[in-house]
Amino acid sequence: MILWCIFAVMTAAAVLAVLWPLGRRRQRFGGGSDVAVYKDQLQEIDRDRAGGLIGDAEAEAARLEVSRRLLAAAEAHRPPDSSVATQRSLRLRRIAAVFALIILPFGAPALYVALGSPNIAGEPVFARVNTSQGSESVASLVGQVEAHLARNPNDATGWELIAPVYMRLGRFDDAVLARKKALALKGETATRQADLGEAEVAAANGVVTAEAKAVFERATALDPHEAKARYFLGLAAEQDGKTDAAVSIWRTLLAEAPPNAPWVGFVRVALARVSGTSAAPGPNANDVADAAKMSNDQRNDMIRGMVANLASRLHDNGADVEGWLRLVRAYAVLGERDKAKNAAADARRALADHPEQIKRIDDLVEGLGIKG
Amino acid sequence: MIAELGHYALMLALGLSLIQSVMPIVGTRNNDAVLMSMAVPTALAQFAFVAISFLALATCYVTSDFSVLNVYENSNSAMPLLYRLTSVWGNHEGSMMLWVSILTLFGALVAVFGVNLPIKLKANALAVQAWIAAAFELFILATSNPFLRIANAPFEGRDLNPVLQDPGLAFHPPFLYLGYVGFSIVFSLAIAALLEGRIDAAWARFARPWVLGAWMCLTLGIAGGSYWAYYELGWGGFWFWDPVENASLMPWLAGTALLHSAVVMEKRGALKVWTILLAIVAFSLSLIGTFLVRSGVLTSVHAFANDPTRGIFILAILVCFIGGALALYAWRAPLLKQGGLFAPISREGALVFNNLFLTSACATVFVGTLYPLALEALTGDKISVGPPFFNLTFGPLFLPLLVAMPFGPLLGWKRGDLLAAAQRLLAAAVLAALAIAGGFALQHGGPVLAPFGVGLAIFIMAGALVDLAERTMFLRIPPAAMMRRAIGLPRSAWGAAFAHFGIGVTLMGIVAVTAWGSERIAALKPGGTIDIAHFRLTFDGTFVRPGPNYSDLVGRFTVFRAGGELLGAMEPSRRTFPARNMATTEAALMTRRLNQVYLSLGDPNPDGSVPVRLYFKPLVLMIWLGAVIMFIGGALSLSDRRLRIGAPRPAKAAALQVPAE
Incomplete structure (x- = not known):
């Protein structure tokens, strides 16, 4: 509410700025003129003459020139009307006022309703610090847990605790590691597998890699009702271009969903994106759709940037087999088969001393079906 | 909430700019002073709202409000305060906000300080300025909105590109933009004059402070960028003929040419058509620079194709403004009366010489920068035009310019005496010859041309001093009289001498580093x-x-x-x-x-x-020191009293003026 009140005040100020000159009855219209400039130039010629910068004859000629300009300017100088307002200019002024009264109080809010997000509160970091949840305390907490885990690397609960924090902090590679540790130490469950897959997808900037897909498949094998894994399997199908498969996975997921499951809206939006129909109405369906669109627009950019970085890094230092695997997979996901093949060939060259690593590359190439 | 206020303020600014772009022109067409006078308050209000918007965005950055997508993507709460602030313009959206802020700032400056402008010229110019502002505000809201929000704010941002986390970047873009955008006012004044159909010698006087201001900022901005690249990118070079650098060099060359041709237009009423064209070209090159840097065309034609909306939007702005301006120019320019005649050997002649070479140099940079892009777009071939091209084309064009530079200020208006000028430069030439001889004596194994380069730099610096010595009659009259003359000298004369001296200093640094580094x-x-x-x-x-x-x-x-x-x-x-x-x-x-x-x-x-x-x-600091000296020269010239002529003074103050003034 306060927000809209401030908007109203701002709008009023803007309207005032437009109407103010229209409202003044009598006013002085300042403004310089050419005449003053030419008068000064005449004096300047004298100064130049005294300083020896211009010859006598030339000075005389220049003075004539400037005088001619001065006369022309004085003749052309016609002060604008202000006192006598003709019928026509009164009408124009009225049009200007109406124009201002339409464009500012209606146009700007209309635009704002279309583009703004009045319901999202600001979340500056210092405000979070005040509520003792600030990033600084998060950072120190994370540091404590990390130190603890460095000393006790087999503390499964610790790994499980820190993984979601890593996810929220955007440290996805660390999240993948933590999830893997928890999985290895605490044993396999469908939920843990699905969480690991989710972290891997985040680490790959939203791309469901072959590795992540295998993890999700493992999760659904353990528990066919694991919703997160099924959602991502649908996403994998979508990214592979198998839209129909994605639609059918998500449709079944929705059909079997418990009535109050928090992820239902999310799946609906995804479904709507794929099948082209509008999302089911919901309190924040719009927001979610916006977010989805945003990340879609940027995903390609992000991936390409990431891939370029990776490629240049591997070019400098080719001993990183994980890096090569990721690069080949990324090209495959982007649909650039030739580049994927070239990258695989480069990898084989760079890893020539490590046959077991070359085998992993070959396996991947086979798995992606880009061989030959 | 702060982000939303900024968002809405930008929309109000767009509304105001639309009003500002129409009403003043309707006023001048109908000779209605009330409608014309609308330009001033709308320009001020528009600037106020854009400033609110920019400050709101800056606040979000400084307080690390990651509910704003743009902040999340380009900032990090662990960064020091300075970089949290500078990351506002370390990304596409934020830098466009800075662009528009400066654009409207210049509009407001004209509204407040342009008191000596004839009212019609001022109203039209502010309207044209509002066209540009409206186009870019629309661009920001439609394709590069920095106020988009994230519903669940992440804890931490993704950090500013590390290369940009440097004090050099804190100051380089604002100055560069002040320069780029400063030419918008000159452009607006040129279009306003063409709209009115009256262009005379006084126009040059009115435009001069704005040209000077833009040129000064651009000089510092380019030098700052060069120094940043020198120490942050780790290559150790000061200039790479990189397209981004060229994009800033082109408006500088055109602006320098404009600065000189405007003098001829002001003093002699000649070169009017040419000066107006340069005013249009200088800002067009700034726009092209923005397009090149901001559309992604530079990284690759493909990057442009990946995100075409932005690029095409800027391209459309480019086509409208440059094409429109040139069309208006083609229609109106033939109506202009030509001014006085002059002999080839004269101050005017020297300035024409300067313009010919500066614009040719600008054209070579233009070709060298855009040709590879055009070729890649048309045929897909990637070629790179590097330093060898520019050294072979730009160098030979700049050399005669530099040699002739000391002569220009010593030639009289209308008809100069080259021999007399040469005689006065004798001292400078002797110094230069000594420097060349000394260079050969001291140098072991360096390039043969290096001592000549040093000689030229000395010649330019000494030439600038000779100009001052001549005007103050150094050593020919008693010191007290000389001081009086020095103080009485127009500040613009001091400014020119400083700027020319600065060129010599920069040249000296460049020669020393390339030859003896x-x-x-x-x-x-x-x-x-x-x-x-x-x-x-x-x-x-x-x-x-x-x-x-x-x-x-x-x-x-x-x-x-x-x-x-x-x-x-x-x-x-x-x-x-x-x-x-x-x-x-x-x-x-x-x-x-x-x-x-x-x-x-x-x-x-x-x-x-x-x-x-x-x-x-060796002597590397002279490269940037020269730019600072040029800046000071510009500032001296800007403070010349003649630039304030034409401002109506209150009657009382005018009565108090000393007659001798």
Whole structure:
């Protein structure tokens, strides 16, 4: 509410700025003129003459020139009307006022309703610090847990605790590691597998890699009702271009969903994106759709940037087999088969001393079906 | 909430700019002073709202409000305050906000300080300025909105591109933009004059302060960018003929030409058509620069194709403004009356010479920058036009310009005496000859042309001093009279001398660095030493130093003079930023008078040795010192009293004026 009140005040100020000159009855219209400039130039010629910068004859000629300009300017100088307002200019002024009264109080809010997000509160970091949840305390907490885990690397609960924090902090590679540790130490469950897959997808900037897909498949094998894994399997199908498969996975997921499951809206939006129909109405369906669109627009950019970085890094230092695997997979996901093949060939060259690593590359190439 | 206020303020600014772009022109068409006078309050209000919007965005950055998508993507709460602030313009959306803020700032400046402008010219110019502002405000809201929000704010942002986390970047873009956008006012004044159909000598006087201001800022902006690239990118060079650099050089060349041709137009009423064209071209080149840098065309034609909306939007703005302006020019220019005649050997002649060469140089840069892009777009072939092209084309065009430069100010208006000017420059020529001889005597093994370069630089600097000495009748009249003359000299004369002197200083630096700089590359183990010029560096070892949002792998070096005298320590580093998983090179610089020793580290080798690049850069600081001197020259010229002529004074103050003034 306060927000809209401030908007109203701002709008009023803007309207005032437009109407103010229209409202003044009598006013002085300042403004310089050419005449003053030419008068000064005449004096300047004298100064130049005294300083020896211009010859006598030339000075005389220049003075004539400037005088001619001065006369022309004085003749052309016609002060604008202000006192006598003709019928026509009164009408124009009225049009200007109406124009201002339409464009500012209606146009700007209309635009704002279309583009703004009045319901999202600001979340500056210092405000979070005040509520003792600030990033600084998060950072120190994370540091404590990390130190603890460095000393006790087999503390499964610790790994499980820190993984979601890593996810929220955007440290996805660390999240993948933590999830893997928890999985290895605490044993396999469908939920843990699905969480690991989710972290891997985040680490790959939203791309469901072959590795992540295998993890999700493992999760659904353990528990066919694991919703997160099924959602991502649908996403994998979508990214592979198998839209129909994605639609059918998500449709079944929705059909079997418990009535109050928090992820239902999310799946609906995804479904709507794929099948082209509008999302089911919901309190924040719009927001979610916006977010989805945003990340879609940027995903390609992000991936390409990431891939370029990776490629240049591997070019400098080719001993990183994980890096090569990721690069080949990324090209495959982007649909650039030739580049994927070239990258695989480069990898084989760079890893020539490590046959077991070359085998992993070959396996991947086979798995992606880009061989030959 | 602050972000939303900024968002809405930008929309109000768009509304105001639409009103401002129509009403004043309707006023001038109908000779209605009330409608014309609407330009001033709307320009001020528009600036106020854009400023609110920009400050709101800056607040979001400083307070690390990651509910704003743009902040999340380009900032990080661990960054020091300075970089949280500068990351506002370290990204596409924010830098467009800065662009528009400066654009409207100039509109407001004209509204407030343009009191000497004839009212019709002022109203039209502010309207044209509003067209540009409206186009860019629309661009921001439609394709580059920095106020988009995220519903669930992440805890931490993704960090600013590490290369940009540097004090140099704090000041370089604002100055560059002040320069780029400063030419918008000159453009608006030119279009306004064409709309009105009246262009005369006084126009040049009215436009001059704005040209000067823009030129000064652009000079500093380019120099700042060059210095930033020099020490942050770790290449050790000061100019790379990189398209982004060229994009800023082109408006500078056109602006410098405009600065000179406007003098002729003002004094003699000649070159009107040409000056107006240069005014249009200077800003068009600024727009093209923005397009090149901001559309992604530069990284690759493909990057442009990946995100075409922005690029096409800017391209549309470009086509409308440049095409529209040139069309208006083609229609109106033939109606202009030509001014006075002059002999080829005269001040005017010298300025025409200057313009010919500056614009040709500008054209070569234009071709060298855009030809590879056009070729890639048309045929897909990638070629790169590098320093060899520019050295072969730009150099020979600039050389005659530099040689002729000292002569110009010594020639009289209308008809000059070249012989007399040459005689007065005799002292400068003698100094230059001595410098050339000295250069050959001292140089062992450097390029043959280097001493001539130094001679030319000395000639230019001495020439600027000779100009001042001539005007103050140095040593020919008693010192007291000389002082009086010096004080009485127009500030613009001082400004010109300073600016020309600055060119000489920069040239000196460039010649010295390219001819006599030396470079060593080596892999050093702790305890190893490396020699360069008359310095010896000992590598003491590496250590890790944590920073707020990065960690430094520092190499510590002790520097000795060849004789053994200890000079100090240098600590170059490799800086790793975990948030982006990127590393930057932080070179270490040791300044000895105007020379610098430049040291940068590579990634450590597995055997414990560290690759280092070591440069000795003689007189390198003169390159940027020259730019600062040029800036001061511009400021002196800007303070010339003539630029304030034409402002109506209150009657009382006018009565108090001393008659002799």
